[in-house]
Amino acid sequence: MAEMKAIRVAYGEALAQLGHEDPRIVALDADLAHATMSATFAAEFPKRFFNAGIAEANMVDMAAGLASMGYIPFASTFAVFAGRAFEQIRNGVAYPHLNVKFGMTHAGITLGEDGGSHQAVEDMALMRALPGMTILVPCDARETFRAVRAAARIDGPVFLRLARLPSPVFEEESPFEVGKANLLREGRDAAIITCGIMVATCLEAARLLAARGLQVRVVNMHTVKPIDEDMILDSVKNCGCVITVEEHSVIGGLGDAVGDVLLRICAPAAFRKIGVQDRFGQSGKPEDVLHEYGLTAPDIAGSVEQFVRGAK
DSSP states (O other): OOOEEEHHHHHHHHHHHHHHHOTTEEEEESSOHHHHSTHHHHHHOGGGEEEOOSOHHHHHHHHHHHHHTTOEEEEEEEGGGGTTTHHIIIIIIITTTOOOEEEEESBSGGGGGGOTTTOBSSHHHHHHTSTTOEEEOOSSHHHHHHHHHHHHHSSSOEEEEOOSSEEEOOSSOOOOBTTBOEEEEOOSSEEEEEOTTHHHHHHHHHHHHHTTTOOEEEEEOOEEESOOHHHHHHHHHHHSEEEEEEEEESSSSHHHHHHHHHHHHTOOOEEEEEEEOSOOOOOSOHHHHHHHTTOSHHHHHHHHHHHHHHHO
8 A cells, every 4th residue: 555645636536537428527616626626627627617616505506406407516625614505405405316416525633734623523424414315435546436436326415525635545446336335354353344544544453453462354334324234234243342433523423323223233242433522623733633533543453452352
């Protein structure tokens, strides 16, 4: 995994690639195209790109109008601003089940120095609550290409949660099927279920744990909604201990999605959620912020080891 590439960069490239293949693909942005990288699409298709300005609600309504005319709009801004346009996403897109895709970048606390006002830690919780909304959280640049293509094929609204920072690109490609998680590492002592840029971090944590005598399964849950219940139950069956790791609040995100499955099916498992613990983000270098919230590989390894050994 020597190559580093930002997921948001891959998003812009994937969108432009799709634009060449399907004339129905259009893109919108709220004056952040060079940050969300939708500018890559704009450079290729200036007549199919619409800058709504710093007016996220208007952008969503414009996208809804384009979708109603048969286009496939991808609307982009920072993930935190999904909250600014939530009513329009809810009533203008999700309620009529329009074919709008939201490419929301700069998600999570790795936004770093921009601080808590811009670090979205609640965006998945908002989107999970909307009926019919699909949520995709790709783990690297390669998976982002496949996620964007999958989003375009889905008939209905899709929320793509995308990261800002360069992150490792996996050498081996995994299959990408909406609603089907990928098992990246096998283990019997515990299962870590994670998504997005936390996947590479959790794989590193698993390697650290192996040196301490714990074999930990790592699952890439790239689709948070609809979630892969079979993979969750298989992890319970084979590991007993299940830990979720996310760069998002533990309230309403991946952890709660997994927990909902365990509760509804009454699966017997020791369960813990690692993520942002009912706090806003704060300004700092991304690695320092991750450490503050217990989301570096050594931090995760320590939390998992303590939990697993305590549960045995």
